[in-house]
Amino acid sequence: MSPSSRTPSGATEASDTPSEADETPALATIGEFGLIERVTRDRVQPPATLLGPGDDAAVVAQPDGRAVACVDVLVEGVHFRLDWSAPEDVGRKAVAANLADVAAMGAVPTGLLVGLAAPRDTPVETLEGLATGMWTEAEVVGVGLVGGDVASSPTLVVSVTALGSLEGRAPVTRDGARPGDVVAVCGRIGWAAAGLAVLTRGFRAPGVLVDAHRVPTPPYAAGPAAAHAGATAMIDVSDGLLADLGHVAADSGVRIELRRDAFAVPDRLAEVAPALGVDPIDWMLTGGEDHALAATFPAGTTLPAGFVEVGAVVEGEGVVVDGEPYAGAPGWEHFT
Template sequence: MSTIGEAGEFALIERLVARLPQGPSVALGPGDDAAVIAAPDGRVVATSDLLVEGRHFRRDWSGPYDIGRKAAAQNLADVAAMGARPTALLLGLAAPPDTPLDWALRLADGLREECALVGASVAGGDVVRAPQITLAVTALGDLGGGPPLTRSGARPGDVVAVRGRLGYASAGLALLSEGRDGPAGLLDAHRRPRPPYEAGPQARELGATALIDVSDGLVQDLGHIADAAGVLIELDSAALPVPAELGPGGLHHVLTGGDDHAFAGTFPPDAPLPGSWTVIGRVAAGPAGVVVDGRPLQAGGWDHFRS
């Protein structure tokens, strides 16, 4: 059976499920009409994303294992950004029948191993025939009795801080678009992000007033916090972490590049932020928006219907 078409729907599902062990949060896994996930808190954090071949990934740039890791990461990071613990993923896979069976199995391996980083499981999903590969991923999480971290809590006087890499995935994408074969670290950052998942619950413990997963660009995503809270966010470019390896366009990548899934939040000025967080600005009263060194950024960030 070299393709998923030759394997057939049910054999494909059987092969996928065999690669996806279930963790303690899954009361009932694949095999019934729906999975049952434990929700000790009594509330469930839920988020979903679509990844379309040619738009979110290219098979000539990324292998199935990395695509699986990336698909899981961007959803698990959204759960963590709410201050929650990820518990489970659901996967919808649409693919042409000539897709190699091993490609689908390696995709499942990537999903499984990214979930393992946070103790979550791939608890079920669906497969369907389609003209191009599309992944629909839903992630679930548990708040552990605490309040969710939202975008709307930022207050004038708060500091703005980030944790995680910024600009690496964007720099890697630029290199791939130019046909470059290195530096390998930047290419790998595009293929497989490294969200600091523990930053979400940690931010809540540190008293964060708002938090967001940086998926579409630092300025654009902080703009969501500014709009939700009705505040002005002032960033200091000199305080931003801009590694030399990002090259001459490093600051632009840090401000506008997405897909690293770092975390950006606002905190009371006296919050005891450890060294893993970098203060990059402040929250002020004023018209909602984001400025860098006192000026609005004219362009940048990801928009599916603009880019």
Template sequence: MGSDTSAQDQTVSEAGEFGLIQRVTSGRAQPAATLLGPGDDAAVLAASDGRVVATTDVLVEQVHFRLAWSTPHQVGRKAVAVNLSDLAAMGAVPTGLLVGLGCPPETPTSVIDELSAGMWEEAQRVGAGLIGGDMVSAPALTISITALGDLQGRTPVTRSGACPGDVVAVAGRLGWAAAGLAVLGRGFRSPVAVVGAQRVPEPPYAAGPLAADAGATSMIDTSDGLLADLGHIAEASQVGIDLRDELIEVPQRLTEVASALGADARHWVLTGGEDQALAATFPPDQPLPEGWRAVGAVVEGSGVTVDGATYEGSSGWEHWR
């Protein structure tokens, strides 16, 4: 590194692997569950429940995010959020995250600084920490996160427990991120609310454990779209799911944006992913927990319908299609 190059102007190749690790971990406080954090061959995390819930997601630049549309800080928050919402969908509380990061050697260290700051911010929203990981050279910015969670004595809520007669309910926003993607794809940067929803999701983290405590029979994170992900519950539970159109809320803001773009706001709500909302089924003889709203029912049969009819068109996101 030349004498006139400041730490802020470095590239990752100039900083080196261990220099980058120091930048990401230095001065960060770990939660009590982290018994041994970054700096050794592996981390040690307390598992008071005796079981650990684990999930992983990979985000690739130009596939899952674009730095032309989002800041590195926003990308960091989103990368963590998509993992934490999966833990919530099992009824677990997040405890720690392992981060794998690949990037081109010419990437400025400021990008890594902002990215890690966003990761830490989102993790700290739920009391979790970044407990370790790895950094490598890669042709595009790639983020792989493994999130670990604690069931705190709960039975994990899977996709396979839905029964005919159960109420289908959702928690969190639907359609906002899809609307934001449509806006960004047209070259616009407003309305801020919908664009912000695409850049950084707001998963209802607390709703997952609440649903588990309330006796949810199945649950899933709707990262690929409501219809597509309810389809996974229907298949795993060997049931049908029928949504009621009158119960599907289409926010006025989305209707306005759709009208301006010549799009269908209802389609965004039914098929748009990346809001990281939760969908679950509940026994019919009890009130829904706080933050949950009914959208349909579990029925005999298979697949997902809307008012008894098959939805025409794509039901959500699927890789390689």
């Protein structure tokens, strides 16, 4: 099927001619420190930031003496395309990927560090847009961009490091699932994969799916809520539900059994999938970048708001769907 012969429900074809952007100064014109001044100017730091940008390192309050730390790297052409996403979207996505990892440990975010590498001819407007998106997503959870670094590069690269606090709780790791636990998911799954499929075919609609690819909406508060409820293991669904639960199964030494009938297919996925020749459940099982949370809980636990039971933990190894290994790649993996 080609885009000219058929479009997804409600879709419109993308224009072949990109619109011309207004001319703006390039990064080489203002330099490293000029860029830093632009993206930090007039930004208000939250109380947890004891010392923000401007010194050799930031100082961030960690109330219980421990810091949860994670980092994600986004590379233009691999993780994002600026003809598909606005710079603000890329900035939000870079931050969301890290904040979801903090939530998956049962922690709450306390600060963000940003590493940025960009070609000398990158428009300053693009980099300011990235920064605006980062601050926008950071404000969702009440943290700030406390510092970072800038370098020249032939490719635009955004690296974000997130810090978090466990608030006195034990971290919820990947190795705690036990036979008898239930498996539950909180947040959207399959939406970003559907949006990517739409964009790959040359369309820009349905907008709700394309937007899901551009900017994920992780359930940040669900991570600490799951920890409070007694979650035995938890993971951020970044590479695909089957792939990520595979890490939980391997680290915990168990088998995870999922049921197809436990997944309610959203209407928008069900509408678009036939036009693209896809089973929407496949998007939900293997699609990444929604940054939902998957967790295991002892049987009988009252699941926190938003979590839906989709399977069980049993003796054995691996992840199966309706008792059978999944036919196909379980998700995304770099280099393979």
